Amino acid sequence: MTIKIGLIGCGGHGRQRLSKILNNFSDLVSLVACADTDIVAAQATASEHGYLKAYVNYKDMLEKEDLDAAVIALPHDLLKSASISALHAGLDVFVEKPAGVDSGEILEIIDVENEVNKSVMVGYCMRYNPARKKLKELLDLKSVGEIIQIHGHKSGSQLGTWNAHMKHGGGQLRWHGVHIVDQILWVMGNNLPVNVYCETRWDKVLGSDQDSAFSIVFDNGISASLTVSSRTKQNFDVLEVYGTNGRIRSEWPSEILEIQGNGLPDYHNLTRITPDSPDYMEMYTIQMKAWIDSMLEGTKAPIGTVDALKVYKIIDAAYKSADLGKSINITGLS
Ligand SMILES: NC(=O)c1ccc[n+]([C@@H]2O[C@H](COP(=O)([O-])OP(=O)(O)OC[C@H]3O[C@@H](n4cnc5c(N)ncnc54)[C@H](O)[C@@H]3O)[C@@H](O)[C@H]2O)c1
Structure with a gap:
């Protein structure tokens, strides 16, 4: 059947x-x-x-x-x-x-x-991207120790159809930003975001957000910084995690994974894992x-939808923060 x-x-x-x-x-x-x-x-x-x-x-x-x-x-x-x-x-x-x-x-x-x-x-x-899955696996094995800070970046070319218009739910934070926020939440597991501060450069013609830089603070005090842009022409998605014992970085679409950490014997020295022929679409x-x-x-x-809700609590707060020029507390998640 x-x-x-x-x-x-x-x-x-x-x-x-x-x-x-x-x-x-x-x-x-x-x-x-x-x-x-x-x-x-x-x-x-x-x-x-x-x-x-x-x-x-x-x-x-x-x-x-x-x-x-x-x-x-x-x-x-x-x-x-x-x-x-x-x-x-x-x-x-x-x-x-x-x-x-x-x-x-x-x-x-x-x-x-x-x-x-x-x-x-x-x-x-992106959670199904092979290099990103490997990053999560290595983090769970404490290859870089306990997480201290995270940096995420996601970008691509200018949005040009309905996705550039706020009335259709467009804007770069909703198009690309949500992907990188989801991955940060995934890496942070059960820790909840408590605070967001965001600054945004708006597209003056279209009226939608174009480039944003923002930070998220979690309930255990760990912070993540994110940059999202519409002006890189090519697509990039990068996640880098710093821990008490090292750091790990995964890039898309190159699929390059870099790790240096004292948590696992194989990675005491900087190790760069480059796939022979990366299939950057395999995740779908x-x-x-x-x-x-x-x-x-x-x-x-x-x-599921609870994951999507957590992402949107952060994106909503990022838009509000950019508008009001101050940090925003996240409420309604427990
Ligand atoms: N996960 C990813 O990597 C990824 C990549 C691209 C797009 N997306 C997502 O996919 C979704 C669609 O994006 P897209 O790039 O395919 O957009 P698109 O504009 O190419 O396609 C949207 C389609 O919806 C149709 N449509 C509009 N109103 C409709 C209605 N009332 N009933 C039926 N059809 C209607 C349009 O005619 C169009 O064919 C968005 O949520 C976008 O964020 C995800």
């Missing part, structure tokens, strides 16, 4: 990336239907990837098709309503990051998720397999 999937949003990510991966898992999933307000995109996605039917209205798809799960890749201001519609239709959901436009929207999804007892996975794919395949496995096993999605 395969999981019957409907795709909502046949744009860059839904059509070219996620559908291609799902199609490779044809022993585990059936691609039943896809939907996009641009019917040409929906029909092209169906014919390229083998969805049996294309819809212009995803609500019609949810009503008419016999589905087990929905994959949602829409502009940010539409992610929440589509997730809630799919949950109400009785489906498990994979929704792309950041799952909404603010923490209030994530709370709305959580309410419905609990009510219908279905599971929502949120697409924080690992991510979708993890989601499929969670549905087959009937377990909660490995990265």
